[in-house]
Amino acid sequence: MDTIIGIDLGTTNCTVTAIDEDGKTLVVKNNQNEFLTPSAVYFCKNKNEFIVGKKAKEKSNIDPENLVLYVKREMGKDKDKVRFNPITEKYNPYNFWGKTFSPQDISAIILKQLKHDAEKELGKEIDKAVITCPAYFGDNEKNATKLAGQMAGFDVLEIIPEPTAAALSYCSISKKERETILVFDLGGGTFDVTILKIQNGENGREVETVATDGNHKLGGIDWDSSIIDYMIDRFEMRYPDADIDFGPKKDKEITYGKLRIEVEKAKVALFKEGIESVPITIEYGGQKHTENLSRSLYAEKTQKWTDQCRIYCNNILSEQGLTWDNIDTVLMIGNMSNCTTIRDSLKKWSGKEINFGLINPKTCVSEGAAIKGYLLEGGDKVKVLGENIKPDYATFEQTKEEIEKADELQNNSQREVVTFNCQKIKSGVIPLSIGIKVINNKTGQDVIYKFFKKNSSYPISFTHAFPPNRDGDENLTIDVYEGEGETPETCKLLGSAIVQLDGKLTRQDKLDITLSKDNDGILQIEAKNQKTNVFMKAEIKRENSLSESEVKKAIEEFEEFSLG
Structure with missing residues (x-):
């Protein structure tokens, strides 16, 4: 069996997990020697040259006009109908080098970088992958995700919902015979709440997705934007003559780009135990303002988004005739699962102990995707790290010490063998x-x-x-x-x-x-x-869909691109 990779193609970050012919899983590092790759693409001055990941994201400080972030929110849309601005009522297509790129084009660039990094890290060519998507993605979004994978050069074995992938990862450590789990998946740009049932069957672990709900335009970006708006308001209260939104476009974009990075850093700091407040600084037009952001203020300014998550949780339980008492385990995954205010709120709504840390919220999705790929190719016994020795390679900082510790654990720790019944893995609804x-x-x-x-x-x-x-x-x-x-x-x-x-x-x-x-x-x-009695095949013409010949042409065109 070939080495297969599972890819969590996130709104803000991506992770990759490989699984070899023996069923051994390994979270793969990128070209920055880190486990998280920001979903950022920078279009260089030279045509067909890109920078992907951390170095691309840093360009928001100096050249935000040629940087693309959060493209996952636009998946499945026509290339001319993306990034709608409700104020101007206009779209803002991805136009670079005299060409309009579709969301799947840009996602393919990210996936190509992930493929390149995985091949370099593993020392072998990787052709097969399972790619994840939000459970609430519809037909067009899933089709666009699969096309992006094909354009990046993958044989896409399956598009699997993120909560199902997380459940497969959880199956590898759960010791319960049978349980009903609720996966609370709050990422950088999307939110899903999914109910699944897992159990021990005669031929191995079984997973069944029961129901899903959510919003693929609700995520950490919205929490960040609320704090950004607050900081802009505070700055303009102090400097009434500074009207950032109506100033020079480039100055505005650079100010917002720098501020978004400041807000992200502050948010990460507030997630840590013992940190009660963090200073945030905004600069514009030679003027500067610093404001202390406390945990309580952060919770207050973002409460409307947290409330939306609660509504989706209540809706899915009600539709299924369930209450929180029927849920055995709550799993939090996604970038925002580290947010203490959200964890506290979820604990309050549900009355449950939140099993944060049972699985790694940032890497469990790519691990589950790799497991599904292995099962699709005929494997059944997966060798995973045990519950007590899972490395903490999903921390925001990803320090050298943490990376080295993760490498040591992954390469030298004893593995547990978990048997899955591929026929009883019902991926999604x-x-x-x-x-x-x-x-x-x-x-x-x-x-x-x-x-x-x-x-x-x-x-x-x-x-x-x-x-x-x-x-x-x-x-x-x-x-x-x-x-x-x-x-x-x-x-x-x-x-x-x-x-x-x-x-x-x-x-x-x-x-x-x-x-x-x-x-x-x-x-x-x-x-x-x-x-x-004659059958007639009918091809569905979707927004921005490609024929087989067009996919082949797109793959050939991508061979001309170079990654930074």
Whole structure:
């Protein structure tokens, strides 16, 4: 079996875990000798040259216009419809070197860097990967994530939801025969809450995803932005003539870039025990202001975001007819899981002891993804580090001492063997109902016929028979929608598929329309003419989707790019 890697493609940071032919896991370091790679891409002055990661992020101090952050929030969108500004009501596409890059293009650049670093660290070529995504990602976002992996040169074995990956990592240390877990996944840019069941089966550990909810535009960025807004307000109160938002664009962007780094550092410091307040400094137009940010002030200014997390938790429990008493274990993962104010709030809502530290909140997702890849390739016995010797390689500082300690533990510690039943690993559920637009013959109105309901497990397939719209039609357009509404106006259009007909069908004939979700949670569609029993494959044209030939061309174009 080839070495496989699991990739946590995060909004703010990425991690990579390798698993070798013997099932041994290893968290992989990047070219900075660190375990966390910031999801940052800097477009250099020379065409086709990029800097990815920590050095790219540092460019926010000097050249923020050529830096891309948080691209994961835009995944699945058309390249011309990204970074919408609600104030100006305009989009801000990723335009560099006279070309417009799509979110999947930029994600592919990040993935290519991760691939390059893993190959250098492991001393071998890596072709196969499992890539994670938020559980609440819909069809377009998952499809874009898979395309990004292919463009980076990977054979993408599967796109797996982050909470499922975390559950696989947790399975390797949990000693309970059966338990219901709630994964509270608050990352830099996305939030998911997922309920899963894990148990010991006859042939190994089993995982079943029960339900998921969340918001792929809620994350640590929002907490940071609230503190940034507070600091801007305090600065302008002290210097009333300094109107940062209406000053020179470059000065504004540099000020915000520096301030965001200051706020991130302050947030990290406040996560540590014994630290009650941290100074933050903002500079603009030759003037400076320093403000002390206390834990209580941080909690107050970000309370609205924490409350949103509580609402999603309550909603998913209510929809499943559950209470917190039905949850055996709460796992916190993601960048913001270190935030003490959020941990305290979650403990208060749930009445549960929060199992922070049972699994590493920053690396468990890539570890679980690597495990899933190993299982997909026919493995079943995984060799992992035991609960008491997991290295703390997810700290924000990642000091030299911590890196060396992690290396020692990973390379020389005794491993535990955990057996999984690949057939009983149900990766995910559909976050939103999916259906097609049809006409209600009684009212003449367009309605959505639901094929899959929210929280249905995939892979899944369903067929329903419909007549053509008109006698003698030569093609049929099938519009596919996602959402809980009953009409097209209340749902999101995923894409359209064209089915070629023979022009001989009448309204008395029937077409079997089949929708299916594969192991990646990506939608497929086909139709069958009942009269001739002939199947007709229909390709869904999604926003920013690529054909097989276009993917191949994109991979070839990426060979021209060089990484800094």
